[in-house]
Amino acid sequence: DAGVIQSPRHEVTEMGQEVTLRCKPISGHNSLFWYRQTMMRGLELLIYFNNNVPIDDSGMPEDRFSAKMPNASFSTLKIQPSEPRDSAVYFCASSRDRGNTGELFFGEGSRLTVL
Amino acid sequence: QQPVQSPQAVILREGEDAVINCSSSKALYSVHWYRQKHGEAPVFLMILLKGGEQKGHEKISASFNEKKQQSSLYLTASQLSYSGTYFCGTGPQWYAGKSTFGDGTTLTVKP
Numbered sequence: 001d002a003g004v005i006q007s008p009r010h011e012v013t014e015m016g017q018e019v020t021l022r023c024k025p026i027s028g029h030n031s032l033f034w035y036r037q038t039m040m041r042g043l044e045l046l047i048y049f050n051n052n053v054p055i056d057d058s059g060m061p062e063d064r065f066s067a068k069m070p071n072a073s074f075s076t077l078k079i080q081p082s083e084p085r086d087s088a089v090y091f092c093a094s095s096r097d098r099g100n101t102g103e104l105f106f107g108e109g110s111r112l113t114v115l
Numbered sequence: 116q117q118p119v120q121s122p123q124a125v126i127l128r129e130g131e132d133a134v135i136n137c138s139s140s141k142a143l144y145s146v147h148w149y150r151q152k153h154g155e156a157p158v159f160l161m162i163l164l165k166g167g168e169q170k171g172h173e174k175i176s177a178s179f180n181e182k183k184q185q186s187s188l189y190l191t192a193s194q195l196s197y198s199g200t201y202f203c204g205t206g207p208q209w210y211a212g213k214s215t216f217g218d219g220t221t222l223t224v225k226p
Binding site: 042043044045091103104105106107108109 | 117147149155156157158159162202214215216217218219
């Protein structure tokens, strides 16, 4: 079975540019999460969707960040305009919230570098 | 508020044991443990839902003391493959999605 698929794997951009990260969750999973990982702040939950609806976006840093989930098989995280402090690895994860293991399945991450 | 993990780093020889602790200032319903190897995604190890219950994964087990709001991960007879950063996630709900992760404990197992 295919796991969580993220793209791009690596992105280098200049400050002020728009960045769009993409995620395809595992089929049948109805919860999707975006995390950001940095050395300074560790693994932070940015936003969480359930059945395509944003449930908790309290972790989104500021208005420059936005996330959408137009259908059960696709989500985007957009940063506009990007800043150097946004440099991080962004992970997408999915889960079956009616399962009994509580397991999150992570994608391989998108490493963003903002110059 | 994120849980606090200790120690921050540990170095072992193959075959030695290690304990990683995770504590929270908030009441917990669940604790989740993940392992992340360098440059890779975190991988789920186990979830603990009930106070005092222990679960196991190969030679890795964990306990959850709900009263003390603490969990400990036990790595027995460590193998080289155990090297990585271990994260605990603590949350108010039974599934991992709302978890807040600790800063991680880096485990290095040497031959």
